[in-house]
Amino acid sequence: MSSTTNLFSPTKLGAHTLPNRIVMAPMTRLRAVDSIPNSVMATYYAQRASAGLIVTECTMVSPMSNGYMNCPGIYSPEQVEGWKQVTQAVHDRGGKIFLQLWHSGRVSHPSLLNGELPVAPSAVAGEGTLHSPIGKVTLETPRALETQEIPEIVEQFRQGAVNAVEAGFDGVELHGAFGYLIDQFLQDGSNQRTDKYGGSIENRARFLLEVVSGVTSVWGGEKVGIKLSPSNTFYGMKDSDSQGIFSYVIDKLNPFNLAYIHLMEPNEVDLANRQVLNPVLPIFRPIYQGTIITNGGYDRQAGNNVLSTGDADLVSFGKLFISNPDLPKRFQLEADLNTPNPKTFYGKGDQDLELGYIDYPFMEIQTE
Numbered sequence: 392m393s394s395t396t397n398l399f400s401p402t403k404l405g406a407h408t409l410p411n412r413i414v415m416a417p418m419t420r421l422r423a424v425d426s427i428p429n430s431v432m433a434t435y436y437a438q439r440a441s442a443g444l445i446v447t448e449c450t451m452v453s454p455m456s457n458g459y460m461n462c463p464g465i466y467s468p469e470q471v472e473g474w475k476q477v478t479q480a481v482h483d484r485g486g487k488i489f490l491q492l493w494h495s496g497r498v499s500h501p502s503l504l505n506g507e508l509p510v511a512p513s514a515v516a517g518e519g520t521l522h523s524p525i526g527k528v529t530l531e532t533p534r535a536l537e538t539q540e541i542p543e544i545v546e547q548f549r550q551g552a553v554n555a556v557e558a559g560f561d562g563v564e565l566h567g568a569f570g571y572l573i574d575q576f577l578q579d580g581s582n583q584r585t586d587k588y589g590g591s592i593e594n595r596a597r598f599l600l601e602v603v604s605g606v607t608s609v610w611g612g613e614k615v616g617i618k619l620s621p622s623n624t625f626y627g628m629k630d631s632d633s634q635g636i637f638s639y640v641i642d643k644l645n646p647f648n649l650a651y652i653h654l655m656e657p658n659e660v661d662l663a664n665r666q667v668l669n670p671v672l673p674i675f676r677p678i679y680q681g682t683i684i685t686n687g688g689y690d691r692q693a694g695n696n697v698l699s700t701g702d703a704d705l706v707s708f709g710k711l712f713i714s715n716p717d718l719p720k721r722f723q724l725e726a727d728l729n730t731p732n733p734k735t736f737y738g739k740g741d742q743d744l745e746l747g748y749i750d751y752p753f754m755e756i757q758t759e
């Protein structure tokens with residue numbers, strides 16, 4: 392990569408050619424009433440189609456993977472139909488869109504799961520609270536999955552990938568980050584199993600690698616990405632040797648020839664919580680031979696800087712894409728940015744779906 396590589400340098404991402412290196416990071420917005428994607432969501436994603444790549448909000452692969460009210464799924468025919476209008480709208484604007492496949496694991500509550508306990512590698516509760524149909528609740532101790540149940544969940548991810556093909560996506564990203572099920576299997580703070588899915592680093596990586604095998608059997612490696620967060624402490628995530636487990640996993644991902652790995656840097660809360668790997672990129676760049684998307688707190692200048700070092704190949708932006716549907720244009724013109732309003736990040740029931748979602752203004756383009 393030359394030192395002039397910047398956010399506007401076109402690039403190959405697996406099987407796709409992208410006009411820029413600006414990725415819209417996956418963001419849960421909780422506007423999918425009854426878990427079915429709708430026309431307001433189609434408008435939201437289409438508004439942001441000038442990103443080199445859009446990664447959708449995390450999306451349930453099964454009813455038991457639910458962690459939030461009104462997040463979308465990809466396991467029912469109605470959900471697949473709903474997503475078709477989203478992919479069509481993005482493609483009509485010339486964009487590319489990957490679906491983020493997700494299982495929440497222990498980050499859930501019986502009130503979101505028809506009264507059942509959330510499932511996890513081990514009966515170890517995550518830390519913190521979440522919003523549920525009965526209000527704000529503390530995370531409870533989940534039920535440890537039986538060994539024979541685990542292949543069923545791998546199959547749900549594979550089926551989600553099949554459904555994503557039907558829904559018209561350009562690829563899928565596995566949510567392996569932020570303390571959800573895949574991450575729960577990886578890290579020994581949440582995985583205390585004694586079967587082939589727990590104990591050694593090799594065993595704790597097994598679930599992730601089985602899911603990657605399942606999903607790449609549908610899409611081929613070149614249209615699959617995975618998001619990992621070695622330094623993220625959400626929901627009490629921790630490991631006794633973060634560098635060891637993540638180095639192993641990232642090395643094992645090399646032969647899959649994935650479209651990319653999406654690597655999170657720690658945020659201020661992670662840095663305040665405890666000592667974490669920081670920065671993440673220089674530790675894992677030498678281990679991974681493929682494409683890396685970096686994420687976490689970037690602006691235009693920081694994005695251009697990291698691309699010029701060659702440590703990352705693309706940069707994803709989260710909150711700035713919430714408030715700036717035309718973020719690439721604004722970056723290109725070094726224009727002012729709209730400020731995101733955290734109060735409307737998440738939808739509240741089926742009211743005001745559009746507020747703080749599709750009403751952020753585009754730049755006014757001077758024609759004269």
Ligand SMILES: Cc1cc2nc3c(=O)[nH]c(=O)nc-3n(C[C@H](O)[C@H](O)[C@H](O)COP(=O)(O)O)c2cc1C
Nearest residue numbers: 416417418419448449686687688689708709710736
């Ligand atoms: C409202 C909101 C929802 C998010 N939902 C998801 C999600 O569904 N999946 C995911 O991997 N990350 C999610 N994230 C994290 C972002 O993808 C990104 O990692 C984070 O915002 C840091 O990037 P930024 O500093 O550019 O915002 C979410 C972030 C925000 C602000």
